Amino acid sequence: MSSAIPFSAQLINLFAAVILLLAFAMLAQRRVVALINLFAMQGLTLCLSTLVVAVSTGQSHLYYSAGLTLLLKVLLLPWILHRLVRKLNVKSEVEALINIPTTMLVGLVLVMIAFNVALPISELSHTITRGTLGIALAVVMLAFLMMITRQKAITQVVGFLSMENGLFLAATSATYGMPMVVELGIALDVLVGVIILGVFFFQIRDQFDSLDIHHMERLKDN
Amino acid sequence: MDFFVLMLAIPLVSGALLTVFGECDWAPNLNIIASLGTFLAAAGLTAEIVANGPRFAFGEQFFIDSLNVFFVALTAFVGLTTSIFSGPYMRNEAEHGRLTKPRLRLYKSMYQLFMFAMLAALTTNNLGILWVAMEAATLTTVLLVSLYRTPASLEAAWKYFILCGVGIAQALFGTILLYFAAERVLGESGNALLWTHLIDVKGQLEPNIMALSFIFLLVGYGTKVGLAPLHNWLPDAHAEGPTPVSAVLSGLLLNVALYAILRCKVLADGAIPGDFAGKLMIGFGLFTLLVAAFFLSRQKDVKRMFAYSSIEHMGLITFAFGMGGPVANFAGLLHMTMHSLTKSAIFFAVGHATQKTGTQLMENIRGLIRINPLIGWGLMLGTLAILGMPPFGVFASEFMILTHAMKHYPWATPVLLLGLGVAFAAIFGKVQPMVFGETEAKRLPHAPAITPVFLHLGIVLMLGLYIPPYLTRWFHEAARMLG
Amino acid sequence: MTSLLPIDTLLIAACAWLAIGLLGLVAPRNTRFISKTLFPLGAMIGALVGSVALGSLGGPAQTAVLAIGLPDLPFHLRLDNLSAVFAMLLGFVSVGISVFAAGYFRKGEGTAPGLLCLEYHVFLASMLMVLLADDAYAFMVAWETMALSSFFLVTTDHRHEEIRRAGFLYLLIAHVGAIAILLCFGVMTGGAGDYSFAGMRAQQLSPFWASAAYLLALAGFGAKAGLVPLHVWLPEAHPAAPSPVSAMMSGVMLKTAIYGLLRVSFDLLHTTLWWWGVVALVVGLVTALFGVLYSTVQNDMKRLLAYSSIENIGLIAVGIGLTLIFHAYRMEALAALAMTAVLYHCLAHSAFKSLLFLCTGSVLHATRERSLGKLGGLIHRMPWVAWLALAGVIASAGLPPLSGFVSEWLLLQSFLFSPGLPHPWLNMVVPVAAALVVFVAALAGFAMVKFYGIIFLGQMREPGLKDAHDAGPWEKFGLVWLTLITLLLGILPSTVILRIDAATRQLLGTGLADKLHEHGWWMLAPISPERASYEPVIFLVTIAATLLLGRWLVRRLYHGRVRRTSAWDCGYYFQGPRAQDTAEGFSQPIRRIFEPMFRMERHFPTARDAAPYYSVKVEDHFWYWLYLPVARAAGWVSTLVVTLQGGRIAVYLMYSFITLLVLLLVARP
């Protein structure tokens, strides 16, 4: 059936694959700055794929959402994060709880699970880009894994944001985007969230004079 | 003027105002007045809905029926009483130097915005907007929880943010899947996320997708409800935030999250053959109840303990809705009401108690009824009520849930009773010495606001002995909507 | 206004009690107003309740439905003969206790008198509602309200840690019992979901479910009544509570539990299996034996009485067991005999036990002392209390011609005819049970002699007792009232039985009335004079006549001269108070004979002790065998559970992640 796939669909699948690849890269990446750049690239790819979907399906509001993505995920958020890193001079390596290779293996398993789960659904999809749903799920899960394994508050945030990327991928490619009002709301929430986090970082740094979250294990019952 | 618009506008506007003028002397009063206005508007809206049935607003984006108007009324009411309570409480905190003026301003504005977010989440017809509003509620409460800026409160807020953020992201994925499923029936029109449309076609939605989406939604919003093992943020946030915030978190936010799950459950039930959603919720409910019950006995911090008690009751309610059917839904709704009223009353009392004694550690709090009989009795009666002691209303709902469970899920009854029994032993054993016994009091600059406590307890007592017919009809209608 | 039905009157009475209680809050610190106005008012209401219930005996059952309660289950009320008997008990006994309380709560200990007044009258009202309730919800509400109000009354003096612990233990066990009762009701609806008692009566349960319901009821009501092993709260709560409250709990509240058990096993359940009776019989015997043995070794007068209450409840349970056995074999005449014994013992015990508790109250007020080791010789300082207590003691020891003996006599009579049972080994075992019952009764005599002798007789063990004062007028009235009831129940058994027979007939279809009618009011011959008869009046008259005649003759024929001097005591020189038996010393034979029954910590002085002392601490085995292990198990589980909250956010995220994965992989529609 591959012959039946139109070019745009192939493009979209390609972009989806790239996003997945970037997700893995982020999982493997040790340095914070590089991590943020990877995140920005992921956003860019997402934006491109959204554009392709928009062109190929003529869904006008997808242009807006592509623009939104560009603005938010490629320019604004990375810029904020970079500033934070500079301000808080988080130079040190990102040390993971589990070592990288193991993480990669677990990630691989997750991808398989994600495809497995998504399969019956993509069967039913009538959109040209049904395969991407599984990828989106995989990206979400990888981001989740990253949040679990990383120790720095800031990397957790990056993981959180790339999870949002995965969701956006699902929204745009699988369902040609949510209603505009919803997308705006989501974008707003993400933005506000990141700003609040930014404020938080400084306070956390003041209180714990570090951004390592293993300082924040005081509240417990056992 | 339209009650609904008022109800949403008042908190939004006053929130904005308070952000600016929050440091003026009249700010606290504005906070209370705004809440009062919201409550009046909500009451008017309720009367309107009860009179002429469901209605839309802002096109089809908002929809108020007897189910959510009941939550709206409850939310507005508890919001009002909490604002009344927080007046003297916050002033005392300020006198103790735990809070600066800007913080107070932040508190008031965030409080109003939080109310706005919850009311929007309750009344919206668009599952997407529902998600957005939930996220907004989370963000506002994150700021409220971290109000003290102590390491502990920061840690709590951080955990709250991350866990709920992740959870809510999963909920978003579930929403997308739902949209994905709906689109195939309703086409790519913008109203594929409108509940009123979805409910009409719920039979045609693809079961597999719906199942997947419900799992994501349950895990996502369930994190906010505090279902074990997704509950870990809850005790921290309750214990470290200011007490009024704990009150609204326990009394309102959890309800709203559960409401979101309920809306989705209705759709899932329609789409998926075999009581799939119900079974999941029963499982989560029982597990949560048991886990929370055993957590209770190890608590040292009073607010933390009552946070776990909230988790326990959320488990019970989830179980009730999981059983489904008019009776169980009725019981669930009733229990939600009772829990909100009682638990917020308890937190009011606890707040004053902790201020009086200057600690949240239970072994340092003694002889409350010597310090201030009203606070002491408020805490004692509230505790007994939340433990399901007649003649308080919590017993009524627990009675209905238990009897219904005995009839349809006999195997679950021992688990329920075990949980309730353990919780009783744990909580009462800790509260009794706090209330009774000897101690020395501590002067407070501002007299505590006792009225909200006894107002709530009075209503709970009344409902335990007599549920007015119109309320019954209303509950029944709401229960029917949940199928 | 039209003539009120008894049930309406009782409802009004309950409301009146509530109103009186609320009035107490108007002036919570005004002791005079509360004790001299409100409590006597409450007593009048009690008299009203008692007489109305008495009047309604034998009449048809009356029902009422209130507008309150659950939407689909409003409060159903029903006044039938069974509830009337217990309402009568409640009313008449509460008169004495309320009046006594009017004199007792001079200075409200701990809690404000107004609050006490509220709790006390809510307690009364809730007990009345328990008796009237005719559906599960109303019953549970009344039942738990009863538990709550009594809990607050028990913890009146909550400054003491041990009192708080006692209260907690009490409420906890009460709550567990309530859960069992709720389950029992749930089983009895048989899935029909109709929680009115009428609906339960309509159900025809399979033997299995019926047995489940019965056992749950036995556990639930047993927890409140104090059946072993759910008795542990009782000896803690009774000493903790103010004496009128102990009297009310021991005298009336325990009986509401008996009422519930009777209601379930004879009214709501239709099938009756013979082994139910055996279970009740055995549990009752164990309870009675346990209670009496422990009551003999207590050194705190209220604990002693509390254990004696456990014993009496055990005897009642034995009677219920017998009734069930006879009922199961359709030997209704004998069942009626045993049932009469049960009801009669309820009445008798509530009268004499509250009397004794009130007496301890007066002693406590006069001496501020609860430990027997520090009392003695009070008959010289408080003759009223002493002589009235003697009546209670004799009744409690089950001796003629007072009330306790009548019920034991009836019980033994019903035992005597058990060999008629069509069951091979049952009619072997049951008479042996009778032997144990007698044994218990005799031991109760021992305990009572210890109680009375140590408190009221002998020399005063403390110099402080010299200025002990007798009870005040209010207290005296309460004591006299209860003594009169005890006397009445003692010497007019057939008159009383003719009244309460209605309840027996309602539950079993047959009663003793027709038999009793044949003979005069003075003779109690349940089957026939040839088989067994007892005439307490003649009995009393004979003894009194010999007493007076003898005294008169001796004075007439000889003289009435008396010389006073110091005691002889075989010529021993040292005759101080410490020479007489201590409380521990008195019960030493029991401790020695039944050593394995107790968990004792003793310290014996050695020959070289500079300051030799002897101490013994008797504890309850059940506490160590049953309760502590359960507590430990719960603690262990929660240590496991709390590891969930380890404080690590990564771990929390993992929980959520794993939950998601598991659901994705496992959950399928």
Next chain:
Amino acid sequence: MISISGLLGQAFAILLALVLAPLLSGWVGQCRAWLQNRTAPPLLLPYYQLQKLFHKDVVLAHGASSLFRAAPFVVFGCMVLACAIIPSLSTDLPLAPAADAIALVGVFGLARVFISLAAMDVGTSFGSLGGRREMLIGFLAEPALLMVIFTLAMIAQSTSVATIVETLAHRELVIYPSLAFAGVAFTFVSFAENARVPVDNPATHLELTMIHEAMILEYSGRYLALLEWAASLKLYAYSCLGLALFFPWGIAPGDDLLALVAAIPLLVLKLAIGGALLAGIETINAKVRIFRAPEFLGTAFMLAVLGLLVRLLLESKV
């Protein structure tokens, strides 16, 4: 129902008891003396003692309360009642329905409680010691006694003593093994109850061994007289009960005057033999330590229960 002759018989029975009781104690004492090679006291010694004591002044301890003074009369009254309802000569006793066998045990119990209380009243070491021991004996003896009565009551299908005796007296000769057990048990009990060797020794004032004597140490004058009299009445009552239950022959069935007259010498004869036997047993036995008494009475209880079981096992058809 109540006939004149019945009333007369009743009054006569009571008088007879009052008269014969001290005589019986005297006779037992005499036999004991003979068996122990002592010169016997006169048979009428108890009467002399009563007379003497009644004449003497009462010496009361300072701590003695009114209960102390009332107790002797109560005890005496109880014993008179007991003698009144035990059929010694005739079974036609108007007072019999007043108290059946169970109530009879109750009467003895009442007396015991009062005398123990009185013993504790003065507050001397021996008094309380005696009271404690008496109650100990009591709660061990009562169940045994009642079991004995149960056994017989089951044979007679009645707890009224008169009816039991009638059924036992006027039945065709059937051998009841249970009666043997019951008889032995009853003997044990009556030894304990009447403060006899091996449980107690009426003739001792050795502090550590006495029970009954310890209780009445503080009594004197008419009170002591009444108590002594009551004690002998108790012995008489038990003897009559035993005789009536286990050797009921010769007891007049109803208000038949001839039989009544004939019954008197028979009763005296039975009592004489019984007393002699009692003295003999007392002589050949040694007083046991107080804490062996439970074993002794436990045996009695066991025997009684065995009798009951045998009754149920072997004779349920009878």
